Amino acid sequence: MADHDFEPEIIVFACHYCAYAAADLAGSMRLQYPTNIRMIKLPCTGKLEIIHLLKALEAGADGVYAAGCMEGECHYLKGNLWARKRVEYAKTLLVELGIEPERVEMYNMSSAMGARFAEVANEFTERIRQLGPSPLRGDGAALDVVPATVAATAEEGQPT
Amino acid sequence: MITAERKPLDELLAMLEGKDKVLVAGCDTCVAVCLTGGEKEAEILASELRIKAKAEGRSVQIEHTSAIRQCEWEYLDMIAAKVAEFPVVLSMACGIGIQSMAEKFADAYVLPAVNTNMLGMPQEHAVWLERCGACGDCLLADTGGICPVVRCSKSLMNGPCGGSHAGLCEVTGPNKEEIPCAWALIYDKLIAQGRQDKLMEITPPKDWSKSSSGGPRKMVREEAKPV
Structure with missing residues (x-):
């Protein structure tokens, strides 16, 4: 039974070239989006590994999504396509584990899509709110530890 | 190279109950x-x-490690301290590595996480095809470099059989994928090389005693043994 009152904690793996800039734009445009999301910047969503998605969930995130460039417009050509495949694979692992695959997702947007960034944040937060708390946060796992551990692995090699 | 596929999660969970x-x-x-x-x-x-x-809601301690090669004692020494901390080891190596682990770490309960399935080659990224049956008596010289032992569904020594049609085998793979007829490939290759006379020779029954049918095999290179 979904708990509609709970506040989902969501990790977003955002590409430096698009979604991260789109988040900036959303801020400049004074658009409202939920405070439920915690963003981790990647040099490209192609940097996203399956283990990053699992670690975020394991640490208590209720949902995780990757936000990369529009298909065909990846700065590194195909990084966002790799990310989509990895997200799809992670969904199959969640099915195996008996956890809702909808807790992970892949979105595409350009750096000019501030409004789309806010829309996705709203849409995904509402999706997770409908699903209810992750079965992995039963012990009250503190999500605050997630960005540090996940980001440490995810951001290796990020250009300075 | 040796290829393997991970066992279904349910099977692993049953093992680890x-x-x-x-x-x-x-x-x-x-x-x-x-x-x-x-x-x-x-x-x-x-x-x-x-x-x-x-x-x-179960409390567990599950960690991971990795050996450069689980099938060699020297590399197992490098993970021995970590293995000693755990009563159960779920090995993701091929059957050789799993057995090496079980032999090396006699106190550990070593379990297989994968099914070792073939000696194959990556035909393209993320696609592997079986290429060798380790039969112990290679006949590729006579078959245009195409192995009928593993690439012919019947391992025929003299093919093709009646189930070969338009270059395809009558058998399909586990996912209903079409399998090229190995003997059609051999036929085309030998003709292209002008060696079709080879096809007129009858190959006698293969000596399977040199394969795993002859019992566990052992290879010793006396000249390479440490002095």
């Missing part, structure tokens, strides 16, 4: 190249098992 301290051990050689059991996959499996336990 009641075991709360488990080390997932990857192998960074063949099974890493076939994206099944390297360090990366060991970390993913360990995470999956922790997630499952956490979702069920």
